[in-house]
Amino acid sequence: MPTRPTSQDNDGWPDLPGDTALTLHVPEADALVRTPSRAHITLLYPFLPLDRITPETDAELRSLFASAPPLPLTFTEVRRWPGVLYLPPAPDDPLRALTKALRQRWPEAVPYRGIFGDEGLDPHLTLASGAGTDDVPETEFTGALPLHARVESVKLIVTEGAGTGWRDLRTYRLGPPGY
Numbered sequence: 257m258p259t260r261p262t263s264q265d266n267d268g269w270p271d272l273p274g275d276t277a278l279t280l281h282v283p284e285a286d287a288l289v290r291t292p293s294r295a296h297i298t299l300l301y302p303f304l305p306l307d308r309i310t311p312e313t314d315a316e317l318r319s320l321f322a323s324a325p326p327l328p329l330t331f332t333e334v335r336r337w338p339g340v341l342y343l344p345p346a347p348d349d350p351l352r353a354l355t356k357a358l359r360q361r362w363p364e365a366v367p368y369r370g371i372f373g374d375e376g377l378d379p380h381l382t383l384a385s386g387a388g389t390d391d392v393p394e395t396e397f398t399g400a401l402p403l404h405a406r407v408e409s410v411k412l413i414v415t416e417g418a419g420t421g422w423r424d425l426r427t428y429r430l431g432p433p434g435y
Contacts, residue, residue, distance in 0.1 A: 273417040276309065276425065277301035278317075278358065280351075282381055284405040285331065285343065288397055290384040293422065297329075297345060297381050299410065300358045303365050306414050306425075314426065320357055321410050321428040324350065331381065331403040334394040341389055342380040343403070351379040354410075 278299040285295035304313065327350050331343040345351065355376070359365065367376025384392055412426040 270418045271415045271420075272302075272305075274306035274414065275301075275417075276303040276306055276412055276414045277422070278303050279411050279413055280327070280407045281409075281411055282329070282405045282407065284403055285381055285383075288343075288383055288400055288403075289381075290392075291382060291386075293382075295381055296411075297351060297379055297407075299351065299355050300365055300367060300376075302369065303358070303412070304362060309412070309425075316361065317410075317412070317426075317428055320361070321354075321430050322432050324354055324430050326430045327351070327407040329405045329407060331405075332401055334383070334397045334401070335380075336390070336394070339385055339387075339389050340382060341384040341392055341394065341397070342382050343397075343401075345379050345381065348379040355379075 278301075279296040280299065282295040282297060289295045329345040329347075331345060333344065335342055335344055355367070359367075366374065383397055408430055410428045410430065411424050412428070413422040414425045415422045
């Protein structure tokens with residue numbers, strides 16, 4: 257059974273200065289998202305603190321992501337958890353495999369600080385969250401579905417802390433050069 261967040265859970269993982277995350281930007285869904293962030297699927301949040309991202313870490317991430325092909329994803333339905341409206345990607349096995357590989361290499365990077373257990377949340381693209389989201393009808397999004405995307409890179413993003421937003425730090429290509 258998938259773990260379900262609640263609107264109160266956001267208080268359990270306040271962004272800290274230097275927090276990083278590994279995400280997949282899905283620009284095809286940007287117009288649907290009603291949060292301050294762009295459309296994305298999180299592979300691992302938080303990852304390592306910024307001061308632990310070394311040239312060696314960077315090289316390991318490049319190698320790990322080069323070993324995975326670009327991801328064709330399809331979004332066909334809208335789902336919800338309390339206080340969250342989201343799109344589940346299909347297939348999600350490649351996303352789970354990437355997260356698992358990251359966790360095996362960096363076991364100290366526990367998804368969502370362990371709020372939802374060691375595995376974190378199912379792969380998802382958040383459309384809306386927070387107060388009032390439970391009142392948003394799913395039909396506001398279903399006209400845009402199915403949505404097809406091809407993700408070719410992973411973003412390492414960083415924040416300066418709660419309320420400051422996130423910025424891209426590095427981009428890692430999926431697949432070997434020239435793929």
